[in-house]
Amino acid sequence: MKNTLVALVLGALSLSTIMSSSGPAQAQHRDREPRGSYRRTCTDIRTERGTLFARCKDRRGNFHFTRMPDYRRCPGDIENDNGRLRCARRR
Template sequence: MKNTLGALILGALSLSAVLSSSDVAQAQDRGRPPRGSYLQTCRNVRTERGTLFARCEDRRGNFHDTRMVDWRRCRGDIENDNGRLRCSGRR
């Protein structure tokens, strides 16, 4: 009986750890925006499920809603290219 109870507790703790690590990954995606020069000319920046959303200024001073799918793959700078998010460098 003691071994069964120990196994159940260990199983519950393992499941809890797996679920909380998934929650942490989702929370990080909704946390701070990724670094990049785009932050100087973009506002309303947020991430959701691997997509970066922002409202970025173009050369004329107009703002545009833009997004970058799978922003984590960008190994260079995330920049504002005339109102659009772009990865300068390797993806």
């Protein structure tokens, strides 16, 4: 029983190491997609060197390419404001 548990833990650690090391070339200049309500109405979301890029839907349902430089400085929600990314400051 103890040997089985040790084997499972070691297997999980090995898998975790393999998964985290795959694709380092992709992540060199890209960040994770930040959280925010914009994700409900925007597609093609990506980040590069501190700028958030997306295609966001306006009130009529048309998509627009938009970007938000220095998105990390937004202390509140990142939202889609009629097809444009905007920082909604915390109140």
